[in-house]
Amino acid sequence: xxxxxxxxxxxxxxxxxxxxxxxxxxxxxxxxxxxxxxxxxxxxxxxxxxxxxxxxxxxxxxxxxxxxxxxxxxxxxxxxxxxxxxxxxxxxxxxxxxxxxxxxxxxxxxxxxxxxxxxxxxxxxxxxxxxxxxxxxxxxxxxxxxxxxxxxxxxxxxxxxxxxxxxxxxxxxxxxxxxxxxx
Amino acid sequence: xxxxxxxxxxxxxxxxxxxxxxxxxxxxxxxxxxxxxxxxxxxxxxxxxxxxxxxxxxxxxxxxxxxxxxxxxxxxxxxxxxxxxxxxxxxxxxxxxxxxxxxxxxxxxxxxxxxxxxxxxxxxxxxxxxxxxxxxxxxxxxxxxxxxxxxxxxxxxxxxxxxxxxxxxxxxxxxxxxxxxxxxxxxxxxxxxxxxxxxxxxxxxxxxxxxxxxxxxxxxxxxxxxxxxxxxxxxxxxxxxxxxxxxxxxxxxxxxxxxxxxxxxxxxxxxxxxxxxxxxxxxxxxxxxxxxxxxxxxxxxxxxxxxxxxxxxxxxxxxxxxxxxxxxxxxxxxxxxxxxxxxxxxxxxxxxxxxxxxxxxxxxxxxxxxxxxxxxxxxxxxxxxxxxxxxxxxxxxxxxxxxxxxxxxxxxxxxxxxxxxxxxxxxxxxxxxxxxxxxxxxxxxxxxxxxxxxxxxxxxxxxxxxxxxxxxxxxxxxxxxxxxxxxxxxxxxxxxxxxxxxxxxxxxxxxxxxxxxxxxxxxxxxxxxxxxxxxxxxxxxxxxxxxxxxxxxxxxxxxxxxxxxx
Numbered sequence: 001x002x003x004x005x006x007x008x009x010x011x012x013x014x015x016x017x018x019x020x021x022x023x024x025x026x027x028x029x030x031x032x033x034x035x036x037x038x039x040x041x042x043x044x045x046x047x048x049x050x051x052x053x054x055x056x057x058x059x060x061x062x063x064x065x066x067x068x069x070x071x072x073x074x075x076x077x078x079x080x081x082x083x084x085x086x087x088x089x090x091x092x093x094x095x096x097x098x099x100x101x102x103x104x105x106x107x108x109x110x111x112x113x114x115x116x117x118x119x120x121x122x123x124x125x126x127x128x129x130x131x132x133x134x135x136x137x138x139x140x141x142x143x144x145x146x147x148x149x150x151x152x153x154x155x156x157x158x159x160x161x162x163x164x165x166x167x168x169x170x171x172x173x174x175x176x177x178x179x180x181x182x183x
Numbered sequence: 184x185x186x187x188x189x190x191x192x193x194x195x196x197x198x199x200x201x202x203x204x205x206x207x208x209x210x211x212x213x214x215x216x217x218x219x220x221x222x223x224x225x226x227x228x229x230x231x232x233x234x235x236x237x238x239x240x241x242x243x244x245x246x247x248x249x250x251x252x253x254x255x256x257x258x259x260x261x262x263x264x265x266x267x268x269x270x271x272x273x274x275x276x277x278x279x280x281x282x283x284x285x286x287x288x289x290x291x292x293x294x295x296x297x298x299x300x301x302x303x304x305x306x307x308x309x310x311x312x313x314x315x316x317x318x319x320x321x322x323x324x325x326x327x328x329x330x331x332x333x334x335x336x337x338x339x340x341x342x343x344x345x346x347x348x349x350x351x352x353x354x355x356x357x358x359x360x361x362x363x364x365x366x367x368x369x370x371x372x373x374x375x376x377x378x379x380x381x382x383x384x385x386x387x388x389x390x391x392x393x394x395x396x397x398x399x400x401x402x403x404x405x406x407x408x409x410x411x412x413x414x415x416x417x418x419x420x421x422x423x424x425x426x427x428x429x430x431x432x433x434x435x436x437x438x439x440x441x442x443x444x445x446x447x448x449x450x451x452x453x454x455x456x457x458x459x460x461x462x463x464x465x466x467x468x469x470x471x472x473x474x475x476x477x478x479x480x481x482x483x484x485x486x487x488x489x490x491x492x493x494x495x496x497x498x499x500x501x502x503x504x505x506x507x508x509x510x511x512x513x514x515x516x517x518x519x520x521x522x523x524x525x526x527x528x529x530x531x532x533x534x535x536x537x538x539x540x541x542x543x544x545x546x547x548x549x550x551x552x553x554x555x556x557x558x559x560x561x562x563x564x565x566x567x568x569x570x571x572x573x574x575x576x577x578x579x580x581x582x583x584x585x586x587x588x589x590x591x592x593x594x595x596x597x598x599x600x601x602x603x604x605x606x607x608x609x610x611x612x613x614x615x616x617x618x619x620x621x622x623x624x625x626x627x628x629x630x631x632x633x634x635x636x637x638x639x640x641x642x643x644x645x646x647x648x649x650x651x652x653x654x655x656x657x658x659x660x661x662x663x664x665x666x667x668x669x670x671x672x673x674x675x676x677x678x679x680x681x682x683x684x685x686x687x688x689x690x691x692x693x694x695x696x697x698x699x700x701x702x703x704x705x706x707x708x709x710x711x712x713x714x715x716x717x718x719x720x721x722x723x724x725x726x727x728x729x730x731x732x733x734x735x736x737x738x739x740x741x742x743x744x745x746x747x748x749x
Contacts, residue, residue, distance in 0.1 A: 086284050089305045093284060098312040133312065138305055146304040150284040173302050180283030182290040182399070 003036040004165060006055045007048035009074055010041050011067040012094045012134060013060025016151040017085035018042075023154035031158075034165055048077040055164060058137050059084045061091040066128035068140055075141035080164060083137040084157070086150040086179065093150075094134040102130050145170055150180045189255035204246035204257055205233055215259050216268060216297050219334035220247040221383050223435045223442055224343055230334055231271045232297060236261045243267060269301045277308035278357060279315065280329035281386075288387035290399035294332060315360070320370030323450040324381045324391050326361065331388035333359050337380030344443050346565035349374045361388075376446040377562065382432050393453050394422065394429035403429060406728035407437075409715055410448040411499060411669075411708040413557045414642055415439060415537065416717025417448055421709055421728035428453055428709060428729060439537035439719060445558035452708060457671070458692035461732040464702040471702060476736065483686050483701050484748035486662045492517030493660040495680070496652060498641035499670035500705070500738055501713030501725060505643065505650040507742035508666050514749050517664075520655020522676070523641035524616045525648070529623055535611050535634035536719050540567050543634070545607035546574045547600055547626065550617025551638045554583040557718075560613060560638060573607070575600040577622050597625035604629055613638060638718060642670070645716035662686065665695060668738065669707045688738055704735045713739060 010018065018041070024031065038053055039045040048056060056078030062068055075081055086092045097105045111119040137143055147160050147170075156176035163170035187198045191213050198207035203226065208215050219230035226247045234243035238256035243264055246257070258264070275281065275294065283289040315328035333352070338361065341350040349372050353362045363372035381389040403424045410417040418437035422430040431449045433442035463479035464471040474482075486492070494512035496505060498521055512519035540546060540563040554561035565587055568574050574588040577597050585591040592599055597619075604610050610629050614622075615638040626633065641647060657663065663682035667689035677694035687699040690707045711725040731737075 083305070086282070090282065092282070095282065095312070096285075099314040136305065139309065143305075148304055171302070172304050173299075177299055177302065177304065179295060179298070180286065180289040182283060182295065 004034055004055060005036050005038055005053040006057065007038045007053040007074065007078060008040040008057045008059075009046075009048075009070055011058060011060030011070060011088070011137070012063045012092075013085070013087055015041075017059040017088075017157075020149075020151035020154050021084075021157050024158045025154070027158055031161065035161070048074055050077070052077045052079070054078070055080045055082065055161075057082045057084050059088050061087040061094050061134045061136060062131065062140050063091075063094050063097070063134035064128045064130050068131065071137050071140050080144045081137075081141065082145045082147055082160060083143045084147045085152055086148050088137045089146045089148045091134045091136045091139075098133045102132060105130070147172065149178050152176075153178065187251045187253050187255075189251050189253070189257060191257045192259055198251040200251070202251050204235060204237070204244070204249050204251055204255075207251050208246065208257075208259065213259060215246050216300060217247060218293060218297060218332065218385055219336060221336050221339075224336060224339040224383065227335055227339065230332070232268055234264050234267050235259045236264055265301070268297075269303070272298050272301055272303055273307040275332050276303065276306050277310055279313070279331065286330065286387040287390055287395040288330075290401065292387060293385035318369050319392075320368040321374065321376060322370075322454075323376055323393070323446070324378060324389055325395075326369055327388055327390060328360055329388075330386050331361060332386055333361070334385060335361075336383040336385065337361060337389060340379040340383045342569075344379045344441075344566075345375065345377045345562050346569050347373065347375055347377070347562070350380060375558070375562075376450065377444060377558070378446070378449045379433070379443060382442075391430055393450070397427065397429045398424035404728075406726050407434060408709070408711075408726045408728060409717075409723035410444070411642055411711065411715060411725070412447045412452065414639055414644055414718040415557050415559050416715055416719075416721070416723050417444055417559055418723070419444070419448065423709075423728050426729060438723075439717060439721070440559050441538075443559055443562060445562070447558065455691075455707075459707075459732070460689060460691060460696065460702060460704040460735075462704060462734045464699075466700040471697075471699070476734070479701055479703060480741070480745060480748065483664075483703070484745055486684050486686065486701075487511070487515040487517075487664070487745065488749055489662065490516055491661040492664065493655070493658055493662075493682075494519035494664045494666070495655060495657060496521050496647060496666040497668060497670045497672065498523060498643040498647040498652075499668040500643060500646075500666060501711060502643065502646040502649060502716055502722070503713040503739035504666065504668075504737075504742060505646045505652060507739045507746065508664075509650040509652055511742045511746045511749075512664065514746050517660065517662075518655060518658070519652055521641060521644070521647045521652050522654075522673075523639065523644060524654050525641070525644060526614060526616050526637040526639045527618065527620075527623070528637075529612075529614075529626075529635055531627055531630035532612065532633035532635045534720065535636045537563060537636070539609070539634045540564060540611050540613070540636070541570070543567060543607075543609045543611040544572050545604040545610045546572050547577060547604065547610065547612045547614075548574065548582065548584050548588070549577040549597070549612065549614040549622050549626075550619065551578075551613055551615035552582060552584075552617075553613060553638060556615075556640065557638050560636070564613065567611075573603065575603060578617060594619040594622050597622040601626050601628050608632065609634065611636065616640060636718060643715045645718065645720055646714075649716060657682075664688075665699075666738070667693070667695065668705050688741065690735075703741055704732070705738050706731045706735055710735070712737060 056074040196211040228245040228248035233246040318326040338350040417440035420432040435442040576591040612635040662684040669690035686701040688703040
């Protein structure tokens with residue numbers, strides 16, 4: 001049997017989940033015996049290959065149109081989609097902006113912040129527009145495995161991956177099911 | 184009460200009639216999840232977490248409100264019950280802001296625990312992102328409606344335990360909000376900041392400003408001790424992390440207060456910002472300078488040996504220290520006494536326990552202001568009034584208890600109270616130094632059924648009495664030894680004490696300390712070891728929650744040592 005192919009992408013994220021992934025430490029050697037990492041945010045290949053992957057992992061919430069597209073692309077190219085971390089699961093910390101309008105958020109961020117002088121809201125065709133609300137991945141595309149935590153512990157990430165490798169759908173409970181930083 | 188036999192999850196359980204299914208399950212160690220239920224409060228049946236299946240009954244029953252019955256067969260974890268609980272949780276999480284990642288209760292939250300238990304790994308329903316009010320108008324704790332699950336524990340705690348009735352619910356359905364009085368900011372409401380609501384809140388809706396984000400349950404240490412802020416002697420659960428005081432909680436079912444605390448016991452001591460005394464000081468060339476304990480003790484002993492000494496204690500300290508103080512002054516040949524006055528003895532009636540207030544049908548408050556000075560006693564009187572007891576206030580000037588009292592009379596009319604109480608079964612008289620002899624005489628006809636509670640101003644006045652210390656006016660001895668402890672001295676005390684030589688044993692900087700010739704640093708309430716005697720005459724232990732600063736010594740130990748040096 002060939003290796004299981006995995007693609008990763010981060011959306012509105014802080015890379016804390018990826019740090020936690022690296023915290024599986026030497027188990028990564030064991031993991032790479034069975035898994036081939038294709039695209040990740042830190043490899044040359046940025047998007048999952050057209051031929052598709054077995055497992056897609058998304059971290060971060062969805063707060064702009066580009067992130068929506070990334071989520072849809074990953075969904076269309078993977079068999080099993082994991083929403084990794086509280087932001088991917090629920091929208092996370094960026095949902096704090098959901099209590100305000102997009103316009104208010106941009107004005108506050110680019111013009112009204114105390115350290116800003118003569119600020120303006122950047123506008124360019126290359127800049128992706130914000131969505132009205134920040135949402136979790138599951139609000140945009142169907143998700144197969146939710147892995148909450150801020151970040152999920154290395155053990156929780158390891159548990160999910162090894163369960164998938166064993167051909168089972170991971171059922172998070174006990175100490176691998178945690179929200180926020182309750183670890 | 185008779186025995187009732189039932190089966191829960193196939194296990195034979197013997198319950199008492201009148202118990203609920205939940206109570207029966209708890210005694211049988213069968214765990215049913217709850218959110219709105221709290222053992223110290225009346226049952227509400229609102230959250231639907233404790234639903235169980237009862238054979239022969241249609242639908243699911245809330246186990247916290249359904250009484251047990253003979254032969255009942257209960258199943259707590261049927262697929263239906265589990266599905267409903269999960270559904271309830273999904274709805275709760277979809278409604279307000281239950282993001283654990285930026286909540287100070289994460290790791291310490293009953294809602295979170297329930298979600299873990301039922302394996303919730305994401306929000307099932309879209310969230311409305313309503314921006315609800317955060318009320319930080321009170322100094323000590325904050326109400327965040329966004330985290331509230333409307334379990335009403337706070338409302339019940341306010342009504343049933345503190346008997347203050349500040350909190351209520353406004354609105355309907357998803358728009359229901361906990362409010363204070365008729366929807367005013369909490370800081371402008373009738374709230375007395377006893378913090379009972381804070382202690383029962385299952386989520387992060389009520390936030391303690393001092394301990395928020397300071398440590399989760401797994402990080403903290405709990406030490407039970409006795410409150411030293413007044414003579415009631417409430418049991419405290421002092422929560423610390425490393426050497427930091429985080430929070431004080433009440434201890435349910437503890438004596439004498441049953442978990443209810445007041446602002447002076449729960450919050451105020453954590454915000455004490457007086458300058459702490461941490462080293463012994465001796466006046467040299469007109470200035471107080473740091474010295475070794477040996478030098479401070481020798482200087483003190485030298486002065487005590489010279490005679491013409493008097494000892495004055497503010498009784499905010501342990502029984503052991505007060506006894507050692509009395510012995511030291513006796514050995515030095517000086518008089519010793521307390522600076523606080525003592526409530527007079529009645530000469531009739533029976534000494535009451537604090538809990539007697541709750542089963543009295545007539546309560547007389549004479550010359551005492553418990554709502555200001557022994558607040559828990561005031562709240563107990565309110566609780567008794569809620570249960571239907573008549574409350575009569577005797578005294579001059581305003582008394583906050585009058586608002587909920589049936590009658591308020593002057594001392595001249597004290598006999599009217601005795602008349603009104605003539606038909607009562609159990610009378611509790613709460614009094615203090617303000618009581619007038621004519622009131623004592625007027626109430627004497629009630630002697631046979633009268634239980635009294637004397638609220639002396641001294642925190643450990645009973646300990647002082649046991650040590651043989653009585654109120655003493657400063658007499659201008661050559662040397663005055665003042666046992667001040669951690670208590671803030673009354674204004675003018677320093678001016679009254681103008682001995683040629685003054686020794687002060689105290690925890691904090693104060694005017695008296697500034698004019699002292701020797702200063703011996705004392706521990707504070709959360710560092711004390713020993714015992715205190717409360718107004719009921721019961722002895723309660725003190726356990727240190729924090730270590731004393733290095734150069735601070737136990738008061739009793741210092742006093743015993745000094746006595747040996749004489």
